[in-house]
Amino acid sequence: LSFEKFQLHQFEDVAYFEPFYLKDFLVVPEKKKQPTF
Incomplete structure (x- = not known):
């Protein structure tokens, strides 16, 4: 799909x-995230 759009500019x-x-x-x-151990 993306390649087709690339070809069609x-x-x-x-x-x-x-x-x-x-x-x-x-x-x-x-x-602030507390470190989880």
């Missing part, structure tokens, strides 16, 4: 392309 601008399966991205501060 159908490219997505990855810098601005938003996959349809992703919701609006929210930046959440990551909590």
Whole structure:
């Protein structure tokens, strides 16, 4: 599939392309992870 699109010169601008399966991205501060042993 991707190779066919490559041959047809159908490219997505990855810098601005938003996959349809992703919701609006929210930046959440990551909590400090405790090491698990």
